[in-house]
Structures are given as C-alpha cells and as structure tokens.
Amino acid sequence: MFQQILLQIFQKLNNERTVSAAYHLLRGKRSGQTIQDVGLFQLHAYFGLLPKMTRATFDAEVHTFMQYSWLEIQESGHYYLKKLGLQRAEQTPDFLFDGWHYRGNEHVFFARLSLIIQSLSYQRAGIRSFSPISKDPQVQAWVRAFLLDHSFQSGQLQQQLFDECEKVLATIQLSNANKQLVLYRLSGHGIPGWTWQQLASERKETVLDSQLAFIEVLHTLLNEVYTTNTYPLLGKIAEGLRVKALLTDSAQQTAHLYEQGYSLAQIVQMRRLKQSTIEDHLVEMAMNEPNFSIGAFVSYTDAEKVWQASKQLQTKKLKALHEAVEGMSYFQLRLILAKGEV
C-alpha cells in the first residue's frame, strides 16, 4: 500500500518537484510550499498520513523504485517517473484517505474509542479496575466525561455503541479484511488486541502497510460519521477532530487583517513580517477560501493567459510560466495557479 500511495503522489508531482516534496507531504509539514503543493496538485488525501515516518524509510522506498526502473532522478534534483513507473501508477486502486481533514486526529478518535470500548467491556464483566489502554490523561479525562454523560452505569451504552459501529462499518466501502484489522486493534476483558507485528504477519504485508490500511478505514469512517449525522455516539467521539480552519495559524492572522480591508503593504508593516511571507498567506487563502478574489492583484485577462499557457505547456512550473507569459510576477503566477481556472 505504501508503494502504491507513493506512486500516486509521484505521478501527480511528476517532473515538477524533487522526491522530498512527497516526503514533506506524507509527514504533513506545515510550510507554505507543502501546503501550496496540496492545492496545486490535488494532494489532499495524502497530507500528514505518516507524521512519524523517518527519512530513512522514505529513502529506502525511493531507492527501491529506482531499482525497479520506475523512477529516475535528474541532475537538477527533480525526478521523473519512467514508463514502467507510470504504468504501475495507473494500475493502483483509488484510496479513500482524507489526510487534509484529519491530520493525525484519527488516532485521537481511535484512542477515545478504544478506551470507551475497553471500559464498557470490563463494566459488562463486572470489573472496576483495569489498566487503561490509553495512558494519555487528556484522552482519559475525555472518556470519563463521555461515559458519565451517557450514563454508562445503566448498561445500555454497549448495545447503542455496538449498533452504531456495526452500521457504520457495514456502510463504508472497504474490504472486510481491513475492517477486521481495525477491530483487532481494540481490546476488552479477556479479549486482547493484536500487535502491529502480529497483524502484519497474518496479513502477509509490512507493518507500515497495515498501519496505512488502518488509517484509511478511520478516515472513511470519520467522513461517513461527519457527513451523515446519523451516528450520535460516534459523532460525539469524533467531535472537534475534523480540521475546519484550513489555514495555518499565521495565515489566519493575515486573513483576519485582509478581511478588515488592510492592503498587502500595510499588513507587512503591521505584522513585521517579510513581504514574501504575507504573499504565502494570500496564496494559501486563494487556495482554500472559495470566496477569496484575486482581482485585487491580477486582471482576469492576465489570469486567462496563464491558465492557457499552463495547459499548453503541460506544466505548473513557475519558471516556465514566467517565461511564457510576459510581465507577470511570481506572486501573481502563484495566486493564479492557486485559484485554479474559474
């Protein structure tokens, strides 16, 4: 699965970036460049899937790709997918990740759910004391409040939560094997969970692939819970975990000032930041806020020219477009690309 994901990312960024762009994307780096890449190349699904992946793990995979003759790195540092690599990328299945909206919060959801299910399992067995599967005090406090709010002492919560879990798992379009994987990361009284190693060896894959399959189930499940509103308990457990503000904190401050009517130059003054930083923020806004108008910075005619050129030359490379369309600044080009064709 890791290979397939990497192939898909490399396909989208083909010829445009170095391999590191994919690394930063998977780790969810919050830099202007990575966030722009997400918008430009439609990489939302993969953002921050593996926040703890080491560079060594990543490089080893790239090395494998080179050995398979899927990929080659140019002198400039950019890579390109070879014919075989492109073929392989075409053969990969569509995944249902949604990294952009969860950014690792799926693990918080699962920590809460694990502790709730463990508590309910022990309660059903009549045992009051057990070693909590989540040691995180925040998760523990959250679960304690949840259990009390839902009067777990009554013994009804088990059936209600069972019904919701069964319904959501039956609804989502993923393999039974992957749903089973998630269930085996849960534990209860007399029902130990399975370690990643045990699961990966049973599934005959790497630990990383098992972990990715697990994340895909959680993203899909969370999206189902958020969009349909028919899972009161799971909805509560998922509360506050979907990222709403799509901008970085600093960009959020700039957006606030911009909405109040301050100009780019004024914001640079007020925030004592470099002009290029404020420009990054405006580009980020252009990418994420549907109502953001780039009209204050470029004319529609100019934007039209850039879109045309991008299509003709089959590139989103700023340098190439800068040469092709005269009289445009890099900032203007980035705004136009970020906004996408209207």
Place this chain on the structure above:
Amino acid sequence: MQLEQTLAKYFGYTSFRPGQKEVIEAVVEGKDVIALLPTSMGKSLCYQLPGYLFSKPVLIVSPLLSLMQDQVEQLKRLGEKRVVALNSFLSAEEKRYALHYLEQYRFIFTSPEMLLQQQVQEKLSRMELSLIVVDEAHCISQWGFDFRPDYLRIGEWFMQSQRPPVLALSATATDKVLTDIRSTLSLQAPFEFIYDVDRPNIHLGRVLFEDKADKASWILHHIQKTAGPGILYMSSRKRAEQYSETFKQAGIRAAAYHAGFGAEDRQFIQQQFIDGELDWIVATNAFGMGINKADIRQVIHESLPSTVANYMQEIGRAGRDGKPALAILLYSDGDEELAKFVTTGDLPATIHVDRYQELMMQNVLPSQMLKNGELSETAFRVLDYWMKEEPVEQVKIRLNNLALEKYQSIYEMQKIAQTKDCMRRLLVGYFGQNLRENPENCCENCGILYDAIIKGRTEVNLKIEMVSWENRLKQLLVGL
C-alpha cells in the same frame, strides 16, 4: 476470604503477593506493624486495602515527593477520589481547603516536614485516624543511608498514648535500623514481617555451554518439549525478535517484548500472555514490571543479568501461585563480557569527558555529542549532570568507580552462574539472609530433575485464528 474480595473489588487482583496478606491482617487487627518487603512487591497495597475496610482516614508519611505523587496518581487511577497529598506543592488556598475537609479523605499523604507545621499538627490532633503509615521507614534511622532528620523531630508525635496503630514500611533494613524504627516510632510489640528472599517453590536450574550455537539449539529444543507459560530473557531487542520468530516458525505461541514497541502493543502482548493466548514471551529486561500472572512456570535467562537483584526480581515472577516453577540460567564462558558491554553502554567513558571539555572550550554546546551519536542519551544525561556538578578529574574518578561497581555486580552474578555450591544458599546470602532448608530439587548443584518440576509440552496449543469484524465487535460490546 473477605480480604480477597476487597482485593478483587478495588484492585482487580485475584491473589495476594507473598507477605501482603499477613501484613494486612495484622494492620486490620489494629496492631503496630513493621513490614520489610522488597521494591515491586506491592508494599503500598498493605495500607491501600485496609483503607477500604476502615471508616476513618489513613495518614501516610512519605519522605519523597515524587514517590508520594506516584502513589496518589496510582490511587486515582484505581478510581479513588478521596485522596489528597498535603505537601509543599499546594497553594495556600488549596492547602486551606484540604485541611478544612481533611476528615473526609480516605488517604492523606504528607511529608515529615509538613507534619512539623503547627496548623497541620493541630488539625490532626482534633481528628481521628485509623492508621498512620510511615513509608521508607529506614529514613528514620541514623544508620539508614538516607537518613531524614525531620523524622526524628516527629518522633514525639508518635508517643501520644491515644495514637492509632502505626505501619512502618521499608524495602531494606538491617537489625540496627529495625531497632531505631521500633524506638523512634514508639511501636507497641509490633508484628514484624520480614520478607524471606528465598522462594522454595522456584527451583534453580543452570546449564553450561561450550559455545553460543549449542545454547541456541538447547533453547529451541527445551521450549519445544516443555510446557509454559514462560519468559525467556534476552540481552537485546534484536535477539528477542529473532528468537521469537524462530519459535513461531516451530509452531510455538510466542511473542517478543521490548521497550521498542508502542505502549498499546506492549499492553496487548501482556494481556495475551495473561489470558493464555501466548505460551512464551521472549523479552528484554523491560518485561515484567506490573505483570500479575500467577501461573508462570518457567523463567529462562539466555544471558547473564547485570545484577543479582535483577536476577531475583526476574525469576521471582515465576510460580506466584505457590506451585513449583523452574528458573534456568544459561551460561557460556565469556557471557560476562557481553553483560559488561551492555551495562556500561549507558555510561560515559573518559574520552567522552575529554570531548565534553573540548566542546565547551570551543563554545559549542556539548549536546552536539548526542546529535553526532557519539554516546547514548542516558550516558549523555549522566555526563552532563556530573560535568556541571564537579571538576573534570573528579568526574573521571566518579565514572570510573561507577563502571567498577557495575563490573562488580556482574561478577557477583557470574559467581552464581559458576558456583559449584548450592546456588540458593549463595543467592539468599547475597541479601544478608540465611537459608533455613534446602527444598527438594533445590538447584543444579544440589541435584535437580527438571521433569519433576515442569510438565512436558503434551497438548500443542493451536494458533489463535482471527474472527470476522462483526463477531469481534460482538465479543467486545455485547457478547457472542
């Protein structure tokens, strides 16, 4: 039987550890008690459990703030809300509140310093307590290695005629220290429980090998033909994983365990072992703390533990149900060299001291050494601490002594592995006790028959098969 019920209800355990029950019974009867139990043998349960049988608060005097905090948190985890730590961490407001409602707590932790304060003494004199616990009681004695003068000053507090019973707890105490505890705390004919280091139901095997390959094949053969549950202790994470893989391929239900796995995975392995889904744990010394499994039948050491105390603690995990268990120490010449290498790996060496000095001269942060991977994180912390405390030459001497101490500990362990006399007598003697009698099948040198202690592996336990997600969900929440 009532004690066992209370144990299960509040602590989730089904049986007591050695000594706990005797001590608790004496405490509940209202006697003064001195209990000497080694660390990790559940000393705190000796006052926690009575706390649930008494109607008035238990006062615990604890000299170490960190220890106090640990115990408060442990009780809170068990669902106890009526617990308070009366110490210097409290703000004036919090302290006023705690003192005002003091009678309503079940457990009141405090320090000797706090007990010297007048408002605390006044409050305590106006309320009734069911028990006073003096933790780390060896600190009372001038003979104790970490003597606390404040304890002497609270001595008169214990002389009052109407005081509740006192429980003095410690992990270590010599006769002199015991005498001091009795007199300082004015104990009335105390019940004394002194933990017996010897565990007669754990039989001490040992096998000597010419070389490593023989050892590996002996282990595989032994594990294939004898029954668990058992723990095989290894010296490294990598080897633990290799061995566990070999066992799995041989159809044995085994799993590796070390600190490199995530917290959930570690808990899953422990639970599988306790629930009987695994027969063998192949572990580094990270395994064992907090494991409460009564029926472990075998503990095997593939390599030499770094101290006799560690060895005792690790083999002590076997046979807690009182039934026969077997501990086998495997030794081949030169194993001590590996043990030395492993234990001093976390110790900075003289070259590290020089290098630290050199970086300081160049105005480079010494933590650069850590970034370069020149030494381990633990080693750097030790080095950094002493370099800030003492002159360079002193640090070198200190580190050298530390290394020598570690070598000495390994040598003590090596003696047990190589002895031609009774291993049990040597072990017990190491802890300053005398062996009263040799049990049957005592040890390798007294004569031992493994087959008389452990069972053969007759039934082959089948690998656990996965069930569908629907069924697993049912098992977890509503039952099949």
